[in-house]
Amino acid sequence: MLLQEIPKKDDILSAEKRIHNYVHRTPVFTSNQLNEILGVHVYFKCENLQKVGAFKMRGASNAILSLTKAQLKKGVATHSSGNHAQAVALTAKLAKIPAYIVMPHNAPEVKVEAVRRYGAEVIYCESNLNAREEMLNEVVEKTGASFIHPYDNYDVIAGQATCAKEMLEDTDHLKALFAPIGGGGLMAGTLLSSQYFGNKTPVIGAEPAGADDAYRSWKAGKIIPMEHPDTIADGLRTSVGERNFPIIQQYVKDIITVSDEEIIEAMRLIFNYLKLVVEPSGAVPFASMIKIKDQFKGKKVGVILCGGNIDLKKLPF
Amino acid sequence: MLLQEIPKKDDILSAEKRIHNYVHRTPVFTSNQLNEILGVHVYFKCENLQKVGAFKMRGASNAILSLTKAQLKKGVATHSSGNHAQAVALTAKLAKIPAYIVMPHNAPEVKVEAVRRYGAEVIYCESNLNAREEMLNEVVEKTGASFIHPYDNYDVIAGQATCAKEMLEDTDHLKALFAPIGGGGLMAGTLLSSQYFGNKTPVIGAEPAGADDAYRSWKAGKIIPMEHPDTIADGLRTSVGERNFPIIQQYVKDIITVSDEEIIEAMRLIFNYLKLVVEPSGAVPFASMIKIKDQFKGKKVGVILCGGNIDLKKLPF
Known part of the structure; x- marks a missing residue:
């Protein structure tokens, strides 16, 4: 709940x-x-x-593990320039559910690599909030994944x-x-x-x-x-x-x-x-x-x- | 002993x-x-x-704390390019005895600073083993300090x-x-x-x-x-x-x-x-x-x- x-x-x-x-x-x-x-x-x-x-691992894992079984099955999505993305990706890997991560194309290399290593799907977008949110909405609509906001x-x-x-x-x-x-x-x-x-x-x-x-x-x-x-x-x-x-x-x-x-x-x-x-x-x-x-x-x-x-x-x- | x-x-x-x-x-x-x-x-x-x-703190402190009270009073000396010097200096500070450290003039700045911060006296020498040993012998002769070898x-x-x-x-x-x-x-x-x-x-x-x-x-x-x-x-x-x-x-x-x-x-x-x-x-x-x-x-x-x-x-x- x-x-x-x-x-x-x-x-x-x-x-x-x-x-x-x-x-x-x-x-x-x-x-x-x-x-x-x-x-x-x-x-x-x-x-x-x-x-x-x-x-970020603390908040992401708490939000994801609070989802229903039906929600978990469809996976999770987020937009993030870095650490929250990794946290969502790793939690999803441990919970064995899909993760979709919208990242700006100029995100630090080490952070993109880490997200991929956790098995999440990376979707690139322009480096501004509007572009991120639009792309995220597309992903959520297509997959039914639950959006995990980084902080709000x-x-x-x-x-x-x-x-x-x-x-x-x-x-x-x-x-x-x-x-x-x-x-x-x-x-x-x-x-x-x-x-x-x-x-x-x-x-x-x-x-x-x-x-x-x-x-x-x-x-x-x-x-x-x-x-x-x-x-x-x-x-x-x-x-x-x-x-x-x-x-x-x-x-x-x-x-x-x-x-x-x-x-x-x-x-x-x-x-x-x-x-x-x-x-x-x-x-x-x-x-x-x-x-x-x-x-x-x-x-x-x-x-x-x-x-x-x-x-x-x-x-x- | x-x-x-x-x-x-x-x-x-x-x-x-x-x-x-x-x-x-x-x-x-x-x-x-x-x-x-x-x-x-x-x-x-x-x-x-x-x-x-x-x-290095382990060996230096054990060697120093194994000295007699009379030896401790006259202090300790060593030659070292770095970490052993800091270890001798900190042990001496904690044991409240003098420390004399012979260091090559090209030792890393961060290491020289740290030795000084522990209150040890730094004596510079040329960067070769002969120069170090000669300078160390001088110091030991002058002060009566015990030489703490870095490893031997x-x-x-x-x-x-x-x-x-x-x-x-x-x-x-x-x-x-x-x-x-x-x-x-x-x-x-x-x-x-x-x-x-x-x-x-x-x-x-x-x-x-x-x-x-x-x-x-x-x-x-x-x-x-x-x-x-x-x-x-x-x-x-x-x-x-x-x-x-x-x-x-x-x-x-x-x-x-x-x-x-x-x-x-x-x-x-x-x-x-x-x-x-x-x-x-x-x-x-x-x-x-x-x-x-x-x-x-x-x-x-x-x-x-x-x-x-x-x-x-x-x-x-």
Whole structure:
């Protein structure tokens, strides 16, 4: 039964059970050296080590496994520039159902390859939202597949919420939790888990300055879509979704925007001190934390490293 | 009391207790995608996630903590191009004793910085073994510090042995264990742990073709030093040590050499599928495994990712 309203505590607990065999409980890492340099104790939730290399596996698997048997039989479809596509493809492979993925022709090579390796059918389209949606509608009409939206979907939000739930269980006394805002799936889930399972730990949104629609929407009190996003953080170029925005509006403590230079510097620190590969989007929450680190001197904070799928030819250093 | 002969089972158990608070028990990771591509179940012991980013912390801390109080007071000294230097420096910092590190002037920037950050004194020298040894002797004479050899030292070997011990405890039914050979500290320790704690699991040595002295020495039955090493794997340019070679000769199953291209391809796979940063030397055992993977079709093998300290400016992709 698909969720029709904002996930409740029980919906997230159900999601956690539902996806148990489809996701890893990812580790939380810290680096003494990095903590000394920053003057803050930073705990990193390593969703770059998640299946498909990103948190997206949580939401996609929860949404797909919530479908009826009849729906599952006809398969699933989505449009995505990357990690959500891989997550839908892998879930479909594990659940033994067909998957149809509409991808822009300029999607990173490593992401297209991964989707194909999971056995999904890739359908290319132009790199704009209209083209994607038209192609997706065609596919859904032809196959009867269920559309799994990357973020504007309550079941996806409930799945993404399991990430912060685990992190809050595996840490103590966090003064804040930093998560990225693209479409707002992970952010909405993080906010709900902080309310339900984390003693309302303050959650801070992180956005690239070149795709700061959530920040501007939050300030304006209504959704202002991003028309021409321009940032290295390709996973966060999307505008915030209709189901996601009200949750963000209600619970987010602050939204911090960062430049591409700040994102690259955060990536560099993560590579050098944690020895972890993160994609630019995956480093945005840490970049935001660094920007306001004086607020957390000597304290503990949580940072979600949301993904690690980067084309090595495009490393910024 | 310093070890005067090949470490026994009890010496490795003592080392494990001695260094318990100085090292991490590093995780063992595997990647389903990578296993499917290779047709082998590969378990990676992540020593790139060890303190100082390399297994060297195990041997250095064991050797230092085996010194007498009087010796500790005068401090420790070593010559090293990198990871061993950091390990000596960090152990000295934690044990609150002085450390003097002789380093070649062309050592990677990231490694020199790290040693300084641990509070050790860096003394530069020319980039050849004679120059290093001369400078080291000067330092030892002047300060009374104890020289901690990077590999040709039984206490170092006993410390490095704890790595394979942990790996053998955390895995089952490995058909082989791949470890690198530079000076032979990790390799000798791995061979001993396989004998004492791992049902004599076959251990395979991995060497860059451009620094294949251990391979040639093993074939010849006597040490043949490397005169002009030429490989991207800077941590493995050293020639095998006198205390290390007899252990290798007695127990190693095979030694596989790999080209720089094969090392870089192994690094690429580790970055892409494990989302882990490894230095070239750290990828050599995996490159060797790939070279003979047909021997292990459908089986489990262990691979030590021995270090992750790479200058991001020098990434080979």
